Amino acid sequence: MYGEFLNILNNWTPEIELTVKAKFIQRGSNAPLSGDEYVVVLYDKDVFSDDDCLGRTKLDENGEAHIHFFPTDIANHDLGFEQLPDLYLLLFKGDVVHFQSKVWDNVDFEKVGKLDKNEGEVVDFGTFLVD
Numbered sequence: 001m002y003g004e005f006l007n008i009l010n011n012w013t014p015e016i017e018l019t020v021k022a023k024f025i026q027r028g029s030n031a032p033l034s035g036d037e038y039v040v041v042l043y044d045k046d047v048f049s050d051d052d053c054l055g056r057t058k059l060d061e062n063g064e065a066h067i068h069f070f071p072t073d074i075a076n077h078d079l080g081f082e083q084l085p086d087l088y089l090l091l092f093k094g095d096v097v098h099f100q101s102k103v104w105d106n107v108d109f110e111k112v113g114k115l116d117k118n119e120g121e122v123v124d125f126g127t128f129l130v131d
Helices: 002-011
Strands: 018-026 039-043 053-058 064-069 087-093 097-102 112-117 120-130
Touching: 018 039, 018 087, 039 097, 053 064, 064 087, 087 120
Parallel strands: 018 120
Antiparallel strands: 018 064, 039 053, 039 087, 087 097, 112 120
């Protein structure tokens, strides 16, 4: 029994964290959006069920959002039709949707992500100009 436990422990690999990063700046002034009223929410768009919320965070002082989740959070809830997540961001100002990104279809973290020792596999969705 002890040998089986050691074998499991030696072959165990923790699930790598996935991170989506984005930056939001004010159109015209190019100042970063920040403050407690701004919240960014990451969703996985699903065809046959409600979109899955993968995480939420406030913007930092640079207008950046880093949303962390695990591959099991994007498990196939779509009856076998979806292999990779279709991700999009909503920026809330208070309780109101202030901005919605386009949907990135079939995001493959292994192909487009960069490995960061602190944040896991990171995909940068870029910078958004917000009115």
